[in-house]
Amino acid sequence: MIKEHFPIITGKSTYIDDISPKNVVYLHVVRSSIARGVIKSVSKPSNVLLALTWDDIKSFMSARLFPGLAGAQVARMPVLANGKVNFVGQPVLAFVVDDRYKAEDVAEEVSIDYEEMKPIVDPEEALNSEPIHDDLKNNISIDQVLQGGNLSLKSSADVVVSRKIKQHRIVSNPMEPKGFICWWDNDVLNVYVSTQAPFGVRNDLREALGIPPEKIKVYSPPNVGGGFGNKSGGYPEYVLASIASLKLGRPVKWIETRSEILVNTQSLGRGEVSDMKLYATNKGEILGIEGTVIANIGAYNHGINFFTPLFVASLSNGPYKLKFTSIRAISVFTNTPPMGFYRGAGRPEAALIHETLVEDLAEELGIDPIELRRKNLVDNTGYITPLGAKLDPAGYQDVLSRAEVYYRKAKEVHKDKGVSLVIFTEIVRTSPGEGARVEVKDGKVHFYLGLGPHGQAYSTTFKKLASETLGISEENIEIITGNTDTVKEGIGSFGSRAGTIGGSAVIAAGKELLKKLNVSSLKSMDLSKFEGIGVEVFYRADDIFAPGAHVAVVDVDKETGFAKVIDYYAVDDVGRVLNKEEIEGQIVGGMLQGVSQVLMEAMRYDERGIPLCSSIADCGVPTAMESPLRIHEDYVEHPSTLLSGSRGVGEAGTTGALPAVFIAFEKATKRKYNTTPIDPWLVVE
Numbered sequence: 027m028i029k030e031h032f033p034i035i036t037g038k039s040t041y042i043d044d045i046s047p048k049n050v051v052y053l054h055v056v057r058s059s060i061a062r063g064v065i066k067s068v069s070k071p072s073n074v075l076l077a078l079t080w081d082d083i084k085s086f087m088s089a090r091l092f093p094g095l096a097g098a099q100v101a102r103m104p105v106l107a108n109g110k111v112n113f114v115g116q117p118v119l120a121f122v123v124d125d126r127y128k129a130e131d132v133a134e135e136v137s138i139d140y141e142e143m144k145p146i147v148d149p150e151e152a153l154n155s156e157p158i159h160d161d162l163k164n165n166i167s168i169d170q171v172l173q174g175g176n177l178s179l180k181s182s183a184d185v186v187v188s189r190k191i192k193q194h195r196i197v198s199n200p201m202e203p204k205g206f207i208c209w210w211d212n213d214v215l216n217v218y219v220s221t222q223a224p225f226g227v228r229n230d231l232r233e234a235l236g237i238p239p240e241k242i243k244v245y246s247p248p249n250v251g252g253g254f255g256n257k258s259g260g261y262p263e264y265v266l267a268s269i270a271s272l273k274l275g276r277p278v279k280w281i282e283t284r285s286e287i288l289v290n291t292q293s294l295g296r297g298e299v300s301d302m303k304l305y306a307t308n309k310g311e312i313l314g315i316e317g318t319v320i321a322n323i324g325a326y327n328h329g330i331n332f333f334t335p336l337f338v339a340s341l342s343n344g345p346y347k348l349k350f351t352s353i354r355a356i357s358v359f360t361n362t363p364p365m366g367f368y369r370g371a372g373r374p375e376a377a378l379i380h381e382t383l384v385e386d387l388a389e390e391l392g393i394d395p396i397e398l399r400r401k402n403l404v405d406n407t408g409y410i411t412p413l414g415a416k417l418d419p420a421g422y423q424d425v426l427s428r429a430e431v432y433y434r435k436a437k438e439v440h441k442d443k444g445v446s447l448v449i450f451t452e453i454v455r456t457s458p459g460e461g462a463r464v465e466v467k468d469g470k471v472h473f474y475l476g477l478g479p480h481g482q483a484y485s486t487t488f489k490k491l492a493s494e495t496l497g498i499s500e501e502n503i504e505i506i507t508g509n510t511d512t513v514k515e516g517i518g519s520f521g522s523r524a525g526t527i528g529g530s531a532v533i534a535a536g537k538e539l540l541k542k543l544n545v546s547s548l549k550s551m552d553l554s555k556f557e558g559i560g561v562e563v564f565y566r567a568d569d570i571f572a573p574g575a576h577v578a579v580v581d582v583d584k585e586t587g588f589a590k591v592i593d594y595y596a597v598d599d600v601g602r603v604l605n606k607e608e609i610e611g612q613i614v615g616g617m618l619q620g621v622s623q624v625l626m627e628a629m630r631y632d633e634r635g636i637p638l639c640s641s642i643a644d645c646g647v648p649t650a651m652e653s654p655l656r657i658h659e660d661y662v663e664h665p666s667t668l669l670s671g672s673r674g675v676g677e678a679g680t681t682g683a684l685p686a687v688f689i690a691f692e693k694a695t696k697r698k699y700n701t702t703p704i705d706p707w708l709v710v711e
Contacts, residue, residue, distance in 0.1 A: 042205030061635020115289025145361035145635035175350030175412030202251025223518025230260025246508030255367035295368020314350035341376035429575030444694025455521025465560030476516020495536035497547030522674025576682030587706025601673030620683025
């Protein structure tokens, strides 16, 4: 068993809600019950320590547009609604009480009078509807065409296949919702927050509060109960708690409820509509891809949610040697919560696009789908896509060859089931790098990193790498993560990056320490003479890619429309195995989320913009009964150029499972589908 897992499974770990400073008070947020409307009046509650509305705050959340996005329309989200509401769940009023169990009763005193307006909830409808923001000319935030390669090859194509797919939104639903505790010490804001990225939280608080970053110290609790992208940055509640603490001079605590996470900002991912074409010759040479990706970014630009369609478009090339790309990427505003990043955050959506198109092309040409993929697959030496993505050398051909063995066997065994093989390459967001500091202290070597684990065994992994680098026992090494106060610069744990780039930063810091000490290795008996000596590094790297090939076997009951994944095979290039148990956990967990998006998960809205999921059960979260019967994992190791040699796997399971299960479902029913999830009534109708 991995050491970090023991306190978790025995119920002895510390989460954000286990932390209660002396004299703490509690923040409660009153949210909009309608999707769109004008606020006519708000009555503040009595018998509270503090009540806040827009007039008390007048602050906006961050929206970070990248350079070069000419013509972008930006609608930043107000911390509290500034006269209008634009989604169910939008914060309208906040108050503070000294007893958290009184909060619901106090909230009933609040009266908000709305003039309700017709909402827009469908991203395609939003394109041609009246703008939901009065100061914008339409509901389009970003509209860009990404082009590259030899576009004239379109006229050389013998065959063109097309596919339109609408992916419903999904709630991230980590086991532990968000939580935030803060207090001021003179003019310094101290924060404990359940987060994947302490520096990301600090940056968002800095912008919303207008204070320098050195005045904000962010700490993560010993355990974060999952994140899936949902805990990467700042939220309105964090800003409200910080302001309340400053006004009251007391620690303020906010713990999100499960019902809140269903309607909250950045709790939802996916939500794209893709309409794409694949061009090829009659001999099976794929020439290029074109089409449109529309992303429902919700009511406001928040963080970098605007970037979603651009990211999906940039990855739609897949691991294939395409000659051209032309994709229109559009971000649209709707009266739904601002989009966040759900595990994979564009990678699974892109894989679903290119793999359904390649599968359709194989059927159109009458070519074996594996041979078609092999013919067009990138060599192990890598490839530069038409849009400039640099697929670094990796085991592209190897994962396909190994997965093919599982595929052929599954086809023989499960003749009456749907069997698919898909291939993808997951971008590992190792850029711009990661920071680490190392210091000899109290007879041990302490490594400090700013990234925040949210279920990964970083301590075990980093101790192994530090031990190898320094030449001392892991017992003489301590790993401290999730803290902005111990390193100058950090990025975070997301995008399948932290084990790979964080591990590389640990190695780099260890090497710099040895260099400073002028030794080739350390001995535990000599640590005392190096007391207090340390170094800090920021290890820089470009993004890398991690290819994988997954096989799914799906059985569908034709009478009820319900499906079951019978067998699942995952073959992934992990670069270098750093921690086999953790790799297994990451791939299996991610795979279950990809499976559930095909079979059951969705956040839907009625015509008034009211979410139709009122509990976690309504969202379609799978239990053991809906999970695959058998899961088989296999790895190839093509070390990356990073010091750790590894390749991230945090999103590999989701990226492979979404297209693998979707295509296997189609093969089982001998029908094509244009939506996720594939609801049972779509099968039986």
